[in-house]
Amino acid sequence: MINHHPTSDVLAQFVAGNLPASVSVLVSSHVELCAECARSVQRLTQQAAIDAFGELADETAGDELLVTDMTSELAGEFEFELEDFDECIAAITAEEADDKRQLPQTVTEIAVGGERIALPTALRSIPLKEWQGMGKLSRSRLALDDGDLRMSLLHIDKGGSVPCHTHKGFEITLLLQGSFTDEMGEYRKGDFIWLDGQHTHQPVTEEGCVCLTVSSDAIHFTQGMSQLLNPIGRFIY
Amino acid sequence: MQTFVSAGAPDKGSANINSHPETQVPPELSVWLVRVADARDKQAFTRLFQFFAPKIKRFGIKQLGNEAQAHELVQETMSNVWRKAHLYDGDKGAATTWVYTVMRNAAFDMLRRVKAKAEMNLGDDIWPIEQVQSEEALPEFADHLMEKQMLAYVDSLPEAQRAVVKGVYYQELSQEQLAQQFGVPIGTIKSRLRLALAKLKQQMGDQQHD
């Protein structure tokens, strides 16, 4: 049972194509695991399609008649010339159909702690970099250029934890396997957790877990000895 | 290639397809899409193009911010519609929803190419466009008998070797990728593959002497 989902606003931005690539990948990976959000995304996509192609949803006019007027006005701006239209169609219809089935271009599952874990479809073209370990933590960065955002697969072995830390920017975690708990609750496979600088947490895992994370900045450890670890904040996220 | 009259350009007269703008989606859209998929029907495609192109351009201007890119989005989207129409399944939703998905994915990848100089196309991975269930993820051999026989040989291998052979020859993964997938050094992958191929060769050789 998945208890933590992206907000409806995040889902709407996802459907609109407005989120950064790594965040979109994470939301997509959650949607693949979550029937509830899959239904929401389907609904939102239908609505977006209506906005783009159907009865014109106009922000300024609520009146039906006005909407029609606006439509002809807008259409006037986007005139097409018949012959050019034909040229474009001719060029496209000269192309062959894509019969090639899409094969994953990278790994589709990983082995961690003796277990094989299927990776989300959204990751299928994104290469994994080499795994690096530190204590019970290991992580592999995903080779995706996305500005300041970094995406990683993170494995915390049985009984491991990440010392109490806060996020300077934001951190999104999708639990792919196993479970962990922190001050705010328990998280299981499929849970989507979005934390920002206001939150401080210390995830602990009894059975071990594998997460997909996106982070906007290095994490910052907040307590005692663990502050010595701040240089490795960059390592984890 | 300048196919569109830009906003504010002098009116060139009556050659304006969209002079009767649809405020309602024509019910035939889905039929046209299926005809494109099944019969490569150019007339059906022309109808789709006429309906969608102006609206895609409007979306492109909003999303990508300029006319030239919006124009590119029209071509990219409609080209994908032509080439991938067989992935549309009328039972799974409206034609407009599917075309929206194709369009949004293309816009997303275009924006990434411009902003992040990223060449990798991710749109169709993030928002899958295949609604038609593919029966088998593995590519088919032309020769079914041979395929069956080959698979039988491969399946007789010890599990670790079998996984490597399938990874290399069916999924077309590199040895580095497999090493990562199985969490073993690359040398292990190489030796498993060598052993597996030797064994397969031997089995097939035996077969030919029968």
Ligand SMILES: [Zn+2]
């Ligand atoms: Zn959900």
